[in-house]
Amino acid sequence: MRIAVIKGDGVGPEIMGATLSLLERYIGADFIEIKAGKSYFIEEGKPIEDNAIEKIRECDSLLKGPVATPTKGPSYPSVNTLLRREFKLYANVRPFRSYEGISIRRIDTILVRENLECLYYGWEVEDEDRAIAMRVITKRGAERISEFAFNLAKREGRGRVTAIHKRNILKRTDGLFLDAFYRVASKFDLRADDEIVDAAGYKLVKLDNAFDVMLTPNLYGDILSDVAAGVVGSIGLCGSAQIGEDFAAFEPIHGTGEDIAGKGVANPIGMIIAASMMLDWLWERGRSPKRGEKIREAVDSVIRDRILTPDLGGDFRTEQVVEKIVDRLRD
Amino acid sequence: MRIAVIKGDGVGPEIMGATLSLLERYIGADFIEIKAGKSYFIEEGKPIEDNAIEKIRECDSLLKGPVATPTKGPSYPSVNTLLRREFKLYANVRPFRSYEGISIRRIDTILVRENLECLYYGWEVEDEDRAIAMRVITKRGAERISEFAFNLAKREGRGRVTAIHKRNILKRTDGLFLDAFYRVASKFDLRADDEIVDAAGYKLVKLDNAFDVMLTPNLYGDILSDVAAGVVGSIGLCGSAQIGEDFAAFEPIHGTGEDIAGKGVANPIGMIIAASMMLDWLWERGRSPKRGEKIREAVDSVIRDRILTPDLGGDFRTEQVVEKIVDRLRD
Ligand SMILES: CC(C)[C@H](C(=O)O)[C@@H](O)C(=O)O
Ligand SMILES: CC(C)[C@H](C(=O)O)[C@@H](O)C(=O)O
Numbered sequence: 001m002r003i004a005v006i007k008g009d010g011v012g013p014e015i016m017g018a019t020l021s022l023l024e025r026y027i028g029a030d031f032i033e034i035k036a037g038k039s040y041f042i043e044e045g046k047p048i049e050d051n052a053i054e055k056i057r058e059c060d061s062l063l064k065g066p067v068a069t070p071t072k073g074p075s076y077p078s079v080n081t082l083l084r085r086e087f088k089l090y091a092n093v094r095p096f097r098s099y100e101g102i103s104i105r106r107i108d109t110i111l112v113r114e115n116l117e118c119l120y121y122g123w124e125v126e127d128e129d130r131a132i133a134m135r136v137i138t139k140r141g142a143e144r145i146s147e148f149a150f151n152l153a154k155r156e157g158r159g160r161v162t163a164i165h166k167r168n169i170l171k172r173t174d175g176l177f178l179d180a181f182y183r184v185a186s187k188f189d190l191r192a193d194d195e196i197v198d199a200a201g202y203k204l205v206k207l208d209n210a211f212d213v214m215l216t217p218n219l220y221g222d223i224l225s226d227v228a229a230g231v232v233g234s235i236g237l238c239g240s241a242q243i244g245e246d247f248a249a250f251e252p253i254h255g256t257g258e259d260i261a262g263k264g265v266a267n268p269i270g271m272i273i274a275a276s277m278m279l280d281w282l283w284e285r286g287r288s289p290k291r292g293e294k295i296r297e298a299v300d301s302v303i304r305d306r307i308l309t310p311d312l313g314g315d316f317r318t319e320q321v322v323e324k325i326v327d328r329l330r331d
Numbered sequence: 332m333r334i335a336v337i338k339g340d341g342v343g344p345e346i347m348g349a350t351l352s353l354l355e356r357y358i359g360a361d362f363i364e365i366k367a368g369k370s371y372f373i374e375e376g377k378p379i380e381d382n383a384i385e386k387i388r389e390c391d392s393l394l395k396g397p398v399a400t401p402t403k404g405p406s407y408p409s410v411n412t413l414l415r416r417e418f419k420l421y422a423n424v425r426p427f428r429s430y431e432g433i434s435i436r437r438i439d440t441i442l443v444r445e446n447l448e449c450l451y452y453g454w455e456v457e458d459e460d461r462a463i464a465m466r467v468i469t470k471r472g473a474e475r476i477s478e479f480a481f482n483l484a485k486r487e488g489r490g491r492v493t494a495i496h497k498r499n500i501l502k503r504t505d506g507l508f509l510d511a512f513y514r515v516a517s518k519f520d521l522r523a524d525d526e527i528v529d530a531a532g533y534k535l536v537k538l539d540n541a542f543d544v545m546l547t548p549n550l551y552g553d554i555l556s557d558v559a560a561g562v563v564g565s566i567g568l569c570g571s572a573q574i575g576e577d578f579a580a581f582e583p584i585h586g587t588g589e590d591i592a593g594k595g596v597a598n599p600i601g602m603i604i605a606a607s608m609m610l611d612w613l614w615e616r617g618r619s620p621k622r623g624e625k626i627r628e629a630v631d632s633v634i635r636d637r638i639l640t641p642d643l644g645g646d647f648r649t650e651q652v653v654e655k656i657v658d659r660l661r662d
Binding site (some may be wrong): 069078081104115119120124125127129131132133134135136137138139140165168169170171172173175176178197198199201202203204206219220222223224225226227229230232233234235255268 | 349383385400408412413435451455456457459460461462463465467468469470472497499501502503504506507523526529530532533534535536537550551553554555556560561562564565566586608
């Protein structure tokens with residue numbers, strides 16, 4: 001197994017180091033480091049090393065830490081969106097599960113976010129007086145992500161898929177998205193319904209178990225997944241998969257956490273959950289033994305025993321949390 | 332004082348009836364009913380009565396219930412966006428305040444949402460394979476709403492204004508918005524900072540008192556205000572003002588609540604808070620005695636005494652809650 005690794009910025013190297021040490025001991029793999037991100041840009045003047053795409057393509061998958069995308073200062077192309085486009089990672093899968101005593105309410109939702117279209121397409125123009133961005137939704141893209149969501153729901157034994165939209169305002173773009181969703185839904189024996197994006201944000205916070213599988217266009221999914229992470233209790237607990245036809249990348253959903261970077265207290269669990277999702281994906285393709293669920297069980301047991309980093313009110317360090325997880329995996 | 336009134340759909344007539352009965356007894360005013368909304372459309376085949384705009388313009392302000400905007404079935408122009416555009420209601424002001432024992436965490440935030448631009452502009456095109464919506468941000472619009480937010484912050488004794496954006500992806504549109512924000516900020520003696528929209532959604536849920544005044548482009552404000560309402564504990568508690576140069580409209584931020592409509596159990600407080608904001612606005616223009624704060628104090632005291640509708644776990648009816656508020660106002 002060859003895993004490409006981008007450590008990322010901020011807390012990235014710490015949580016990646018901890019996660020690789022777990023993977024090395026638990027499963028063994030070759031890790032191929034790819035340099036990228038803000039720190040790399042500052043040193044080398046480019047956001048990602050030359051031939052990175054080719055090097056990654058030679059691996060079985062990519063494990064990635066959080067990479068800073070510039071909001072000010074010298075601008076460079078976002079490594080996140082670059083990788084999504086190069087590998088056509090059209091589905092961003094983000095599971096949110098509550099933990100007793102930590103979460104604001106009960107949640108057990110898989111959010112499936114379309115990952116290549118919408119306002120992320122890169123079409124913006126401006127003149128003196130105004131700027132215009134284009135929100136693009138294609139029929140093929142909407143159908144493909146709908147198929148993905150229903151297949152995932154079926155595979156995971158889920159009963160209901162809810163499409164998120166703002167069709168009351170965006171009649172054409174979200175209309176096209178919803179129409180594709182219901183066309184695809186008719187081929188599956190699962191409950192399909194829809195919810196307006198603002199109401200979905202409200203329900204995530206207000207109700208227990210508001211949603212089962214959520215399917216969203218790109219930007220709504222970006223925002224709602226952070227809201228769902230708030231409900232879980234810490235974004236540091238949440239991992240994600242970005243999946244294409246023949247390649248996939250796995251990362252925590254949190255950012256670079258510059259304020260706590262280098263202190264050894266970042267929560268490694270989002271990264272470890274991402275790694276567990278990677279093992280699931282590799283296993284489905286016959287490239288890894290079945291180990292994802294075991295890792296998540298070990299994570300659960302460590303959280304149950306309140307071995308927590310400061311974002312969750314604990315005083316354990318990154319390394320200590322990972323060592324405890326490794327211990328449970330040995331049992 | 333002449334107040335134009337749109338009762339709205341679903342729970343609209345109930346909560347409006349209760350609110351008008353309070354206003355009548357507490358302050359006195361002429362109410363001019365304007366027919367509009369889904370129920371009106373079904374009867375009359377038009378979303379709003381003829382000459383509505385002229386009739387409303389002859390009043391001092393508009394008090395409005397929730398009006399359904401169609402997501403499916405026969406489509407008609409949204410009354411909400413029609414009114415916003417006709418009266419150039421460029422600022423949507425939504426205060427969120429927590430109540431002990433009800434709210435998920437402490438919050439005391441005023442969200443100021445740009446109300447006329449962004450994806451609400453109405454520019455969408457489509458062909459067989461794709462649909463495109465245009466997100467428009469103008470320099471003048473961004474400056475005007477920034478001025479509004481800082482002036483409001485100053486008037487309300489707030490210390491900090493945070494602009495919400497996704498500049499890391501939308502470099503031009505949100506770049507223009509943020510640049511305008513910081514240009515305007517330099518003229519005020521208040522703290523100004525910014526936050527990425529997804530992180531803002533997370534912080535609202537995860538942290539106490541994450542924001543003071545929030546300034547948002549249209550769609551982000553739409554979504555984040557529902558998230559903030561979830562943190563408050565019920566969207567039924569939240570009112571809003573939509574303000575233009577010379578006119579303003581006031582409404583609860585919740586929808587039509589079709590599932591509970593006609594049962595007499597809808598929470599009237601969002602509508603009453605909206606009415607209290609209307610009295611503030613009329614008072615600032617010398618058209619009403621100062622009564623807004625008194626109404627909010629009576630609301631607080633009723634909530635403290637747990638006189639609550641079912642959305643908050645109580646078993647009081649709409650009318651009963653309003654009568655209790657009227658009693659407190661008499662004290
Ligand atoms: C960093 C940024 C470009 C990215 C996004 O908006 O997709 C992030 O917020 C995410 O959710 O993965
Ligand atoms: C009904 C709809 C058009 C409206 C909006 O999106 O602005 C509503 O959600 C709101 O927040 O006032």
